[in-house]
Amino acid sequence: MCGIVGYLGKRNAYPVLIKGLKRLEYRGYDSAGVALLTKDGNLQVYKTKGKVSDLETYAADKDTTGTVGIAHTRWATHGEPNSTNAHPHISYMGNLAIIHNGIIENYAVLKKQLQEHGIEFKSNTDTEVLVQLIEYVRTKRETDLLTAVRIALRSVIGAYAIAILDKNDPDQIIAARKSSPLVVGIGEEEFFLGSDASPIIEYTDKVIYLDDKDIAVIRRGEEVEVVDFNNEKMEHEVTTVELNLAQIEKGGFPHFMLKEIFEQPECLKDCMRGRVNVEANNVTLSAIIDNRKHLINPRRIIIVACGTSWHAGLIGKQLIEDFCQIPVEVEYASEFRYSKPVINEQDVVIAISQSGETADTLAAIELAKSKGAFIYGICNAIGSSISRATNTGSYIHVGPEIGVASTKAFTGQVTVLTMLALALGKERGTIDNLRYTRVLEALNEVPEKMEQLLTQGDTIKDISRIFTYAHNFLYLGRGYNYPVALEGALKLKEISYIHAEGYPAAEMKHGPIALIDDEMPVVVVATKNVLYDKVVSNIQEIKARKARVIAIVSEGDETICKMADSVIELPHTEECLEPLLASIPLQMLAYYIAVAKGKDVDQPRNLAKSVTVE
Numbered sequence: 276m277c278g279i280v281g282y283l284g285k286r287n288a289y290p291v292l293i294k295g296l297k298r299l300e301y302r303g304y305d306s307a308g309v310a311l312l313t314k315d316g317n318l319q320v321y322k323t324k325g326k327v328s329d330l331e332t333y334a335a336d337k338d339t340t341g342t343v344g345i346a347h348t349r350w351a352t353h354g355e356p357n358s359t360n361a362h363p364h365i366s367y368m369g370n371l372a373i374i375h376n377g378i379i380e381n382y383a384v385l386k387k388q389l390q391e392h393g394i395e396f397k398s399n400t401d402t403e404v405l406v407q408l409i410e411y412v413r414t415k416r417e418t419d420l421l422t423a424v425r426i427a428l429r430s431v432i433g434a435y436a437i438a439i440l441d442k443n444d445p446d447q448i449i450a451a452r453k454s455s456p457l458v459v460g461i462g463e464e465e466f467f468l469g470s471d472a473s474p475i476i477e478y479t480d481k482v483i484y485l486d487d488k489d490i491a492v493i494r495r496g497e498e499v500e501v502v503d504f505n506n507e508k509m510e511h512e513v514t515t516v517e518l519n520l521a522q523i524e525k526g527g528f529p530h531f532m533l534k535e536i537f538e539q540p541e542c543l544k545d546c547m548r549g550r551v552n553v554e555a556n557n558v559t560l561s562a563i564i565d566n567r568k569h570l571i572n573p574r575r576i577i578i579v580a581c582g583t584s585w586h587a588g589l590i591g592k593q594l595i596e597d598f599c600q601i602p603v604e605v606e607y608a609s610e611f612r613y614s615k616p617v618i619n620e621q622d623v624v625i626a627i628s629q630s631g632e633t634a635d636t637l638a639a640i641e642l643a644k645s646k647g648a649f650i651y652g653i654c655n656a657i658g659s660s661i662s663r664a665t666n667t668g669s670y671i672h673v674g675p676e677i678g679v680a681s682t683k684a685f686t687g688q689v690t691v692l693t694m695l696a697l698a699l700g701k702e703r704g705t706i707d708n709l710r711y712t713r714v715l716e717a718l719n720e721v722p723e724k725m726e727q728l729l730t731q732g733d734t735i736k737d738i739s740r741i742f743t744y745a746h747n748f749l750y751l752g753r754g755y756n757y758p759v760a761l762e763g764a765l766k767l768k769e770i771s772y773i774h775a776e777g778y779p780a781a782e783m784k785h786g787p788i789a790l791i792d793d794e795m796p797v798v799v800v801a802t803k804n805v806l807y808d809k810v811v812s813n814i815q816e817i818k819a820r821k822a823r824v825i826a827i828v829s830e831g832d833e834t835i836c837k838m839a840d841s842v843i844e845l846p847h848t849e850e851c852l853e854p855l856l857a858s859i860p861l862q863m864l865a866y867y868i869a870v871a872k873g874k875d876v877d878q879p880r881n882l883a884k885s886v887t888v889e
């Protein structure tokens with residue numbers, strides 16, 4: 276997590292850096308800082324607890340001149356969020372400033388060694404160790420900065436994307452990465468650095484995505500040079516980013532989350548474009564065509580993911596088992612990576628990640644790869660580490676997701692998983708033609724039905740106002756709607772800080788029912804499917820205990836309408852596609868409850884969008 280930005284060029288660096296930090300604030304927002312080499316040749320560092328806007332206030336009356344600088348927005352790992360622990364950190368001789376995203380795992384050992392050499396530390400961070408080490412190596416060996424960085428990084432264990440500014444060299448920034456993303460933007464006589472391309476696209480669409488163990492030397496008036504730790508030159512393609520400003524701005528919505536909820540119909544059309552063809556009765560995923568031999572007959576599929584992506588994986592399991600008759604296991608990447616999984620070349624691992632940077636998912640992929648499994652990635656961020664670490668994959672193409680609570684990425688992931696299950700099922704001959712056609716046609720109609728659902732925003736807003744009093748919520752669903760219940764509960768927790776649990780409806784009797792009283796609202800996803808009658812009985816049991824029920828039902832349902840306190844109707848669709856529709860009102864419910872409670876919806880406390888540490 277943490278966002279890093281850098282600028283070297285002809286403009287005043289400060290406004291570019293601040294704007295860039297705001298774009299990256301989704302990565303962390305507990306403190307922020309900037310280092311500038313000012314017009315007078317001073318290295319000025321301004322940092323403060325809080326958000327980028329607090330940094331702006333803090334630096335308002337300070338010298339922010341200079342055409343080179345680096346800046347950071349933090350999600351604390353080592354050391355509490357305060358202005359001392361905020362980045363940039365300065366070396367003991369006052370020459371170097373560093374910003375860092377990641378974790379230095381052996382920082383304690385390195386710190387002790389440096390302290391034994393008399394170096395004093397100001398912060399509790401792991402990052403400060405890096406800058407002290409680099410300065411120490413440079414001074415001891417009387418070497419240039421690049422050599423010192425190369426040597427220092429050889430003794431560092433952990434994950435990092437770093438940028439370093441040298442007080443005595445206003446024409447250079449050195450940047451390096453390992454397991455944390457870093458992009459270099461190349462403009463006309465100017466260069467940019469970013470944890471992703473969003474701080475860059477306003478100025479240039481030409482970028483270099485750095486790879487692990489790359490060190491980039493950015494020098495005024497020269498081409499960017501990339502070397503490895505042994506100073507071997509690394510060739511890098513300059514790629515064109517296809518991201519536009521409108522995609523990363525709020526576009527009139529009060530929050531990114533609401534914008535992203537409302538974007539879903541268009542996003543799903545983008546996700547299906549060129550893949551779903553109703554006239555030809557076909558779904559095409561190039562990854563499946565290109566890798567038929569690996570994918571057509573695996574022994575089993577293991578899905579690894581975290582958070583919301585893991586919930587999408589649970590739906591994927593049902594789809595793949597249903598259409599393809601391949602056994603599927605769904606694992607938290609963080610558990611999988613430390614387990615002793617029995618996997619081999621006959622297994623396929625599907626890694627799902629919006630950001631494509633989640634450390635645990637990346638580690639799970641590496642583990643599965645080392646055992647010979649074939650890896651299929653489902654990512655949103657183009658060119659991300661996970662998309663590059665996998666053997667093949669399908670992007671979800673829903674555009675940048677900025678709100679920390681995932682919405683459109685979830686429905687995008689479920690859509691890709693649906694297409695994957697359909698395409699693979701057809702190839703394997705495990706789904707009958709009639710069903711294939713029915714699901715395909717219904718999938719194509721999902722965006723239109725989502726539009727319909729989104730018009731119920733005001734109703735959901737009214738419902739949400741009733742429930743702001745609650746301290747606990749229960750979410751129930753069965754079958755395909757069980758992961759929807761989990762995801763609905765997660766959304767509420769993340770942004771409103773109300774405790775919420777998702778459960779398979781039938782499990783309610785095995786514990787959660789003890790919690791139910793008139794103070795605990797229960798959200799039940801109770802669409803008309805094979806398990807409908809059983810869920811109706813659950814609702815009766817809940818009502819008997821005086822809880823208020825918010826029911827998500829199929830259009831025209833009269834039975835539940837009479838029992839529930841609030842009802843939201845879903846347009847009819849195939850049962851396996853219900854999650855795509857049912858998640859919309861749950862996203863809106865969480866959003867409006869959080870707004871009514873005055874919470875910071877886009878940047879909820881303690882969370883970050885991209886979890887690049889384990």
Ligand code: G6P
Nearest residue numbers: 581582583584628629630633681
């Ligand atoms: C964080 C985010 C979640 C996301 C999870 C996995 O916790 O706040 O929204 O679901 O990471 O992220 P990924 O990028 O791998 O999908």
